[in-house]
Amino acid sequence: MANNQKPKLTLKRLGIFLEAVSILALGGIVFYWSMKEIADPNFDITSSLKSLILPIAICTLTLLVKVTISIESFLENTSDHKEKMEKLCRSSDEILAKMSEVISPECATVKLIQTMDEFYEMLNTSRSHATKRALLMQLDFLAPSAFGVDARTQYFNSDVDFLKKNPNVDTKRIMTIASPEKLDWSKELIEKTRDIRKIDFAYIKIDDIEATPPTPPVLSVQIIDDEVFLLHPNYSYMSTPFHTCIYIKSEAAAKIFSDYYLQIWEKVARNQLDFGCLIKRGKKIYQEHLEEIAQRINK
Numbered sequence: 269m270a271n272n273q274k275p276k277l278t279l280k281r282l283g284i285f286l287e288a289v290s291i292l293a294l295g296g297i298v299f300y301w302s303m304k305e306i307a308d309p310n311f312d313i314t315s316s317l318k319s320l321i322l323p324i325a326i327c328t329l330t331l332l333v334k335v336t337i338s339i340e341s342f343l344e345n346t347s348d349h350k351e352k353m354e355k356l357c358r359s360s361d362e363i364l365a366k367m368s369e370v371i372s373p374e375c376a377t378v379k380l381i382q383t384m385d386e387f388y389e390m391l392n393t394s395r396s397h398a399t400k401r402a403l404l405m406q407l408d409f410l411a412p413s414a415f416g417v418d419a420r421t422q423y424f425n426s427d428v429d430f431l432k433k434n435p436n437v438d439t440k441r442i443m444t445i446a447s448p449e450k451l452d453w454s455k456e457l458i459e460k461t462r463d464i465r466k467i468d469f470a471y472i473k474i475d476d477i478e479a480t481p482p483t484p485p486v487l488s489v490q491i492i493d494d495e496v497f498l499l500h501p502n503y504s505y506m507s508t509p510f511h512t513c514i515y516i517k518s519e520a521a522a523k524i525f526s527d528y529y530l531q532i533w534e535k536v537a538r539n540q541l542d543f544g545c546l547i548k549r550g551k552k553i554y555q556e557h558l559e560e561i562a563q564r565i566n567k
C-alpha cells in the first residue's frame with residue numbers, strides 16, 4: 269500500500285511548489301511594475317509584458333499538475349469504490365445464500381381443494397404420473413360404485429388400469445370394509461390385481477366412519493411421489509356437504525405423511541383383526557382374513 273501512495277504524494281508536493289513559485293513570481297512582477305511606474309512616468313509597461321511569459325508558463329504547468337492529480341485521484345477513488353462495491357455484493361450474496369440454507373423453508377405448492385370433483389381429478393392426474401410410490405386410503409363406508417357417475421367413481425374405476433400399467437410403482441391402499449358391497453368391491457379389486465407383485469392392500473377396522481369416528485381419529489391421506497392429498501381432518505371420508513381438502517407438493521411434507529402412513533401400515537400388518545390386517549401382499553391373497561371380515565360385517 270505504501271509503494272502505491274509515494275508517486276501520488278510526490279506529484280502533489282510538486283503541484284504545491286509550482287503554485288507557490290508562480291504566485292511569488294506574479295506578485296513580484298506586479299510589485300515591480302507599481303514601483304517602476306511611480307519612479308519613472310515614462311515607464312513602458314508593454315515592453316515588460318515579456319517578463320510574464322515565465323510566470324504564465326509556471327501557472328499553466330501548475331494547473332496541469334493539479335488537474336492531473338484530480339483526475340488520478342478521481343479514477344483511483346472510482347476504481348476503489350467499484351472494487352469495494354463488488355466485494356460488498358459478493359459478500360451479501362454469500363450471506364444470503366447461507367441464510368437461505370439455514371432458515372428458508374423448502375419451496376412448496378399448497379392448494380385448498382374446494383370441491384369433490386376437483387379433488388379426484390387432481391388425484392387421478394397425479395397418480396397417472398406416479399413414478400415411485402402411491403400410498404392410498406379409502407375409508408368411506410360405501411363402495412365407490414354406490415355414488416353414481418362422478419369424478420370419484422371415475423378415479424376408482426381407473427384403479428385397475430393404473431395398477432396394470434404401472435407395476436413398478438410401489439402401491440399400497442388401506443381401506444375400510446364395513447358393508448357387503450364394500451367387501452365385494454375389495455375382492456374384485458384384489459382379484460384383478462393378484463398377479464401384480466408391487467401392489468398391497470390392507471384392511472383397517474373402522475365400522476361406519478361417518479356414524480362412529482375412530483378413536484384416535486385416522487387422517488385420510490394420499491401420497492403420490494412428493495404430492496400429498498389430505499382430507500379435512502374432521503372428516504376422513506368424502507363428506508356431504510364437501511369440506512375443504514388440502515393439496516401439498518413438497519418432498520419434506522411427503523416424507524412426514526408417508527412416515528405417518530407407514531406407521532399405520534405396520535400396525536395393520538401385525539394381522540390383529542381388532543385393528544386391521546393384510547388382505548393382499550405381493551401375489552399373496554389372505555383369503556382367511558377376507559373370510560373373517562365377512563363374518564364380522566354379516567353379524
